[in-house]
Amino acid sequence: MAGIIEIHRLSKRFDQQLILDDISLTVNDGEFLTLLGPSGCGKTTLLRLISGFESCDSGQIFIRDKNVTQLTPQQRDVHTVFQSYALFPHMTVFENVAFGLRCSKVSTTEIKARVENILAMVQLSDFSNRKPHQLSGGQQQRVAIARAVVNEPLVLLLDESLSSLDQQLRQSMQIELKRLQRQLGITFIFVTHDQEEALAMSDRIVIMQDGHIIQVGTPREVYEEPANLTAARFIGQLNIFTSRINEVTENQIHYSIEHIERRCKNVKQLKKADPINVLVRPEDLRVWGEHELDPTDHMLPGTIDEVIYKGSTVDLIVRLKSGRLIYATEFFDEDDENLFYNKGESVWVNWLENWEVILIDESA
Amino acid sequence: MNQRSAFKSLTIGTLVFWLIVFELFPIAMIVLVSFSTANSSTLYTYHFSLDAYRQLFNPIYIHVLLRSVKTASITTVFCLLIGYPFAYILSRSKLRWKNLLFLFVIIPFWTSSLIRTYAMIAILKSKGIINSVLLHWGVIDHPLQVLFSNTAVIIGLVYNLLPFMIIPLYSNLEKLDYKLIEAAQDLGSNTWRTFFKIIIPMTKAGIIAGCILVFLPAMTIFYIPEILGGAKSLLMGNLIQDQFLFALNWPLGAASCVVLIVILLLTLGIFWRASRSNHRGALL
Numbered sequence: 001m002a003g004i005i006e007i008h009r010l011s012k013r014f015d016q017q018l019i020l021d022d023i024s025l026t027v028n029d030g031e032f033l034t035l036l037g038p039s040g041c042g043k044t045t046l047l048r049l050i051s052g053f054e055s056c057d058s059g060q061i062f063i064r065d066k067n068v069t070q071l072t073p074q075q076r077d078v079h080t081v082f083q084s085y086a087l088f089p090h091m092t093v094f095e096n097v098a099f100g101l102r103c104s105k106v107s108t109t110e111i112k113a114r115v116e117n118i119l120a121m122v123q124l125s126d127f128s129n130r131k132p133h134q135l136s137g138g139q140q141q142r143v144a145i146a147r148a149v150v151n152e153p154l155v156l157l158l159d160e161s162l163s164s165l166d167q168q169l170r171q172s173m174q175i176e177l178k179r180l181q182r183q184l185g186i187t188f189i190f191v192t193h194d195q196e197e198a199l200a201m202s203d204r205i206v207i208m209q210d211g212h213i214i215q216v217g218t219p220r221e222v223y224e225e226p227a228n229l230t231a232a233r234f235i236g237q238l239n240i241f242t243s244r245i246n247e248v249t250e251n252q253i254h255y256s257i258e259h260i261e262r263r264c265k266n267v268k269q270l271k272k273a274d275p276i277n278v279l280v281r282p283e284d285l286r287v288w289g290e291h292e293l294d295p296t297d298h299m300l301p302g303t304i305d306e307v308i309y310k311g312s313t314v315d316l317i318v319r320l321k322s323g324r325l326i327y328a329t330e331f332f333d334e335d336d337e338n339l340f341y342n343k344g345e346s347v348w349v350n351w352l353e354n355w356e357v358i359l360i361d362e363s364a
Numbered sequence: 365m366n367q368r369s370a371f372k373s374l375t376i377g378t379l380v381f382w383l384i385v386f387e388l389f390p391i392a393m394i395v396l397v398s399f400s401t402a403n404s405s406t407l408y409t410y411h412f413s414l415d416a417y418r419q420l421f422n423p424i425y426i427h428v429l430l431r432s433v434k435t436a437s438i439t440t441v442f443c444l445l446i447g448y449p450f451a452y453i454l455s456r457s458k459l460r461w462k463n464l465l466f467l468f469v470i471i472p473f474w475t476s477s478l479i480r481t482y483a484m485i486a487i488l489k490s491k492g493i494i495n496s497v498l499l500h501w502g503v504i505d506h507p508l509q510v511l512f513s514n515t516a517v518i519i520g521l522v523y524n525l526l527p528f529m530i531i532p533l534y535s536n537l538e539k540l541d542y543k544l545i546e547a548a549q550d551l552g553s554n555t556w557r558t559f560f561k562i563i564i565p566m567t568k569a570g571i572i573a574g575c576i577l578v579f580l581p582a583m584t585i586f587y588i589p590e591i592l593g594g595a596k597s598l599l600m601g602n603l604i605q606d607q608f609l610f611a612l613n614w615p616l617g618a619a620s621c622v623v624l625i626v627i628l629l630l631t632l633g634i635f636w637r638a639s640r641s642n643h644r645g646a647l648l
Contacts (some may be wrong), residue, residue: 051550053546053549053550072549073546073549073550074549074550074552074553074554079550079551080546080547080550082543082546082547084541084543086541086543086544086546086547087547088544088547088548088562089566090565090566090568099548099551099553099561100551100552100553103551103552103553103554103557104552147551148550148551151551151552
């Protein structure tokens, strides 16, 4: 088998409720994989099944070709960084980190060397005699990571490990985690409900919902080519138009939004009259003032409903003719230094051909 | 002075008054009496003497003291050995079971401890329940002589004091973060290591509090040895009671009290030093 972890047709129920439904997944050696999804999607249960704290109803888990489905957490070569860190409050930082090594009967001199080495790596060498309650949140987080990685597991599991930190600390911990992962070469499986975090850190993202895997892909793939509406909605903000294909010519499809005809490449072999969803990211929308341009073919007319200044961007809410609101994000750049809009101003909304994502509308 | 601080002064004042009149004053009386001279007609006379303490050095009294410490220690150990698993199960069980188990801990408090101790005679006596069952099953050929022995005293003490061990242990175990146990298992720790390195240290405060709550009364409850013990099971509590009520040697009784108080304070001091400062809250 190829992956360091192979999950084969895993199912799990709690009190008749299906939490994981026939999940299969391959985790590659050395990658940073993120399980992303709303709370209750089964991502934490999947993590606990891998670590061995839950047992599955059916299916198998292999860690480096070894079937571990029936093994206890002690017998699995994976370690967890808990959401609450779960540091032992009565032990010093050194003793916390040394705990796993003592369990596997490593010699005292080797323990000392390895603990000191890992504490240096997470920049906590000066804190080895402190108790957990004498540390800040970020430091506790680093102790929790050090305690797990000092045992050199094949895979490190991180359960919402950054969600209790404040925004700034969180961003610096994201960078530090990535650095550590590269330095150690250990496979990381990270669970989060924060899509920005997932995009920033992962090699691959697994999007989960209601016990199913919706999509697996690189951050770029899941962002630019969402597999379905749920995946699209979950990652980033989105404008969704429902429409129907008017015509298919050569490799292009024609559809209309708000009675304006548009076209794009027919990537998915769609046919005439197929119901579709047209997905456009706010940052892909261009908003033009009424007298900024002359030809307005294929552009949607609207009026500015709200202007939200965000420093590096300006977010616009535009009311289209039909009354529906769409979101657009405009960046400050050399081409357009004066992003200045008034409420109620008439504008034209446009996007580059083929920048939209077309999904077949399964609900129609 | 506003109303709030008047209320504060009143409540604190009442408490201080109570402690002085009903706690400090009697203890001062006992200390005073212990240094006075015995007098059979007036019980004691205020004439400074160390007679009572000299009498205490009698080997008989030292023997009683040592036996009291031994009995209380054995009682504490048994309460801990029985109470800890019980408290652990209690803290881990589902709410419905938890309420039922808690009921078992609380029910004894609904009747007087004295009556329950008398009831134990029916269980322990040679034709009592335990002997009948054991004889019936053929475990023994003739009835065990449990009643009126040290064993009976210890059984009675353990039975009466067990809830005082269980309750502080439970409150500690209840607060124990289960994630810590999972973290230990995740790091490869087996059951024994998890228990001795994580669970025991995390519940140390409860263990110490429970031991104090059992050990101190076990030294002084006089009616349990009196009811269940034989003539040889005299403990410190009985000694004091006898001196005050029957021998009418108040200075000796008072001196025994003072010695007992000193021993108990020393015990508390040892426990206090054993507990780390951040655990002391549970002791108070």
